[in-house]
Amino acid sequence: MRDPLELLDVAGLLTGEERQIQETVARFLADRVRPHLAEWFEAGTFPRELAPELGRLGLLGMHLDGYGCAGTSAVAYGLACLELEAADSGLRSFVSVQGSLAMYSIHRYGSEEQKQRWLPRMAAGEAIGCFGLTEPDFGSDPANMRTRAIRDGDDWLLRGGKMWITNGSIADVATVWAATEDGIRGFLVPAGTPGFTTRTIKNKLSLRASITAELSFDDVRLPADAQLPGAKGLRAPLSCLNEARFGICFGAVGAARDSLAVALDYARERVQFGKPIAAFQLTQQKFADMGVSLGTAALLALHLGRLKDGGRLQPHQVSAGKLNNVRAALEIARECRTILGGSGITLEYSPLRHANNLESVLTYEGTSEIHTLVIGEALTGHAAYR
Amino acid sequence: MNIVVLVKQVPDSGAERSLRADDNTVDRGAASNVINEMDEYAIEEALKITEAHGGEVTVLTMGPAGASDSIRKALSMGPAKAVHIVDDALRGSCAVSTSKVIAAALGGLNADIILCGSESTDGRVQVLPHMLAERLGVAALTGARKLTVDGSTLTIERQTDEGYEVVTASTPAVVSVWDTINEPRYPSFKGIMAAKKKPVDTKSLADLGVDASEVGFAGATSTVLDHAQRPPRSAGQKVVDEGDGGVKLVEYLATEKFV
Numbered sequence A: 001m002r003d004p005l006e007l008l009d010v011a012g013l014l015t016g017e018e019r020q021i022q023e024t025v026a027r028f029l030a031d032r033v034r035p036h037l038a039e040w041f042e043a044g045t046f047p048r049e050l051a052p053e054l055g056r057l058g059l060l061g062m063h064l065d066g067y068g069c070a071g072t073s074a075v076a077y078g079l080a081c082l083e084l085e086a087a088d089s090g091l092r093s094f095v096s097v098q099g100s101l102a103m104y105s106i107h108r109y110g111s112e113e114q115k116q117r118w119l120p121r122m123a124a125g126e127a128i129g130c131f132g133l134t135e136p137d138f139g140s141d142p143a144n145m146r147t148r149a150i151r152d153g154d155d156w157l158l159r160g161g162k163m164w165i166t167n168g169s170i171a172d173v174a175t176v177w178a179a180t181e182d183g184i185r186g187f188l189v190p191a192g193t194p195g196f197t198t199r200t201i202k203n204k205l206s207l208r209a210s211i212t213a214e215l216s217f218d219d220v221r222l223p224a225d226a227q228l229p230g231a232k233g234l235r236a237p238l239s240c241l242n243e244a245r246f247g248i249c250f251g252a253v254g255a256a257r258d259s260l261a262v263a264l265d266y267a268r269e270r271v272q273f274g275k276p277i278a279a280f281q282l283t284q285q286k287f288a289d290m291g292v293s294l295g296t297a298a299l300l301a302l303h304l305g306r307l308k309d310g311g312r313l314q315p316h317q318v319s320a321g322k323l324n325n326v327r328a329a330l331e332i333a334r335e336c337r338t339i340l341g342g343s344g345i346t347l348e349y350s351p352l353r354h355a356n357n358l359e360s361v362l363t364y365e366g367t368s369e370i371h372t373l374v375i376g377e378a379l380t381g382h383a384a385y386r
Numbered sequence B: 001m002n003i004v005v006l007v008k009q010v011p012d013s014g015a016e017r018s019l020r021a022d023d024n025t026v027d028r029g030a031a032s033n034v035i036n037e038m039d040e041y042a043i044e045e046a047l048k049i050t051e052a053h054g055g056e057v058t059v060l061t062m063g064p065a066g067a068s069d070s071i072r073k074a075l076s077m078g079p080a081k082a083v084h085i086v087d088d089a090l091r092g093s094c095a096v097s098t099s100k101v102i103a104a105a106l107g108g109l110n111a112d113i114i115l116c117g118s119e120s121t122d123g124r125v126q127v128l129p130h131m132l133a134e135r136l137g138v139a140a141l142t143g144a145r146k147l148t149v150d151g152s153t154l155t156i157e158r159q160t161d162e163g164y165e166v167v168t169a170s171t172p173a174v175v176s177v178w179d180t181i182n183e184p185r186y187p188s189f190k191g192i193m194a195a196k197k198k199p200v201d202t203k204s205l206a207d208l209g210v211d212a213s214e215v216g217f218a219g220a221t222s223t224v225l226d227h228a229q230r231p232p233r234s235a236g237q238k239v240v241d242e243g244d245g246g247v248k249l250v251e252y253l254a255t256e257k258f259v
């Protein structure tokens, strides 16, 4: 089997259109992205020039309607995330943040003017967005954030800082969440606004082909129309995260599939003790366990996609998908690395790169512990966060 | 500018391909079928021309019912509509009868330019564009690596082994292209979703006024009688370099008539 997802014939559950979207993304990535990934990862960069190409395909905000967005199904969006993350989690992160966090926040909570101003350019990849919720002192517990927006006449003054913000230092506009007298509100802060500065975070061991930054707001003056009128309370940013998490459920399957495909190829060719290592029972046990785990993760993702397209997807179900699929993908990527032996530790083979990336994926968009607590609450009725 | 692009569905040249044991035709059931690669370049060229000069692109395919999959893919790149010639009697058609059927279908389409790939990756005969031009009584601008449109004048650079020739004709004309002519676009997601709703006109031989006895196995001017697997590679010869390795290599190449 060249594609380990064939084990359970997951593709057989897709429509022709879904498959064509998935194939188109895979083909684009094979031509334009895969040859350069190791280089970008090594250099710790994300090539901004790629954004317009992603936009031309329709990848940015692809499941949103209007304003230049493609308006695909949730499953098609998931499959695109799967292929993107099969290339690299950093690339999928870029697309998730742009589409599901930055664009979604404007699409769902923005005024018509804000939508017209930003969404078409963001869909085309001409403008890049980021989403600032996490702070140095508040990650899993954003309700207690310190960043404040204070009324000053009709204007707002924004004061505070955000941490670990994907695309932060390459963004043209930041969706920033801040505490106000009336609770948490969202604001659109264009790059270059006086008092708004960014610093790229260096020395990452994970998600190196993605930009992560710290944002600082030193009494940034914003006009009244910078506020997202529809966003009231913490529920608003959490609804955005739920969108992005949905993509991660599929994305993790992609990273795992790629790891497994690479390890299978290697094991068929690599001869030790006079046999291909694929022919040893110990290796086959690894492959069998991973094949089953990958297939079930893919089926779970697809199930969630069908629920979402049917308008029935619940947040705790997305938590179950993220918890299971990222955990499974991380185990698979690490196990695949063992099959590659010494060869597995450089950038020539993808599994360890995927494993390193998935450490971030396990943490962001809600840590595995927090998703465990979400599922625990859904099952027992007791909230155990604090 | 009305452009018809000929699009053929072929077995993926990147995967294992085979002929059927019973009638020596391409085994489509066993293959993963794709758009003939060169035809994607023809589609791209057609789209570029209509984007610059206006007009409409129509996809024309002769092939079994399953070819509709490739037609949708072609439409997802941007053409407005398609014509699909399907008829059980077409099985086993040779290039001569294929050109007859396609010429008949082109009759109703009023094309200024008929664009196609220079060859298909399954048949590889390269004669269809010429036969078609002959039947239609129009110019054949074949093997293009570049095409320029100036009013009703078409100019191509015809790629040859040594370089290129500049050939000019006026519309209507058949133009066949090589994969050096452009870089085909990826279908956009909007294009993929829009393709579902684009009209595909299905035509039978009767619709085209072509007699079934003139096509398919019945009317074939050439037929594959038998086929066999390529023999497995033999072990090869080892040349040991004892200071005269270069000479020995050249001698070998000379006996094989490579030099």
Ligand SMILES: Cc1cc2nc3c(=O)[nH]c(=O)nc-3n(C[C@H](O)[C@H](O)[C@H](O)COP(=O)(O)OP(=O)(O)OC[C@H]3O[C@@H](n4cnc5c(N)ncnc54)[C@H](O)[C@@H]3O)c2cc1C
Pocket (backbone or CB within 6 Å): A097, A131, A132, A133, A134, A136, A137, A138, A139, A140, A141, A163, A164, A165, A166, A167, A207, A212, A360, A363, A364, A365, A366, A367, A368, A369, A370, A384, A385, A386
């Ligand atoms: C590469 C990368 C990109 C990111 N991009 C963005 C972005 O674009 N925008 C954004 O806003 N944020 C982003 N984040 C931040 C991310 O969402 C946070 O890192 C995450 O929410 C966890 O917060 P924290 O790092 O502060 O960890 P903490 O919240 O301090 O958690 C530390 C540990 O304590 C555990 N823990 C916390 N509370 C509990 C509890 N009640 N019970 C048991 N265990 C608990 C956690 O599960 C974790 O294991 C990104 C992070 C990374 C690594």
Ligand SMILES: Cc1cc2nc3c(=O)[nH]c(=O)nc-3n(C[C@H](O)[C@H](O)[C@H](O)COP(=O)(O)OP(=O)(O)OC[C@H]3O[C@@H](n4cnc5c(N)ncnc54)[C@H](O)[C@@H]3O)c2cc1C
Pocket (backbone or CB within 6 Å): A270, A272, A273, A277, A280, A281, A282, A283, A338, A339, A340, A341, A342, A343, A345
């Ligand atoms: C950073 C680093 C430093 C190193 N330094 C040194 C050094 O200083 N000197 C030195 O000599 N070597 C060194 N090595 C090499 C190291 O010892 C080898 O990588 C190790 O022995 C494994 O060999 P391999 O990489 O060729 O993998 P392989 O032997 O090809 O193994 C590949 C996979 O197949 C499995 N496998 C093999 N045979 C079987 C079997 N019969 N049944 C089931 N599974 C099997 C292995 O467990 C592994 O999972 C180093 C390696 C690394 C990564």
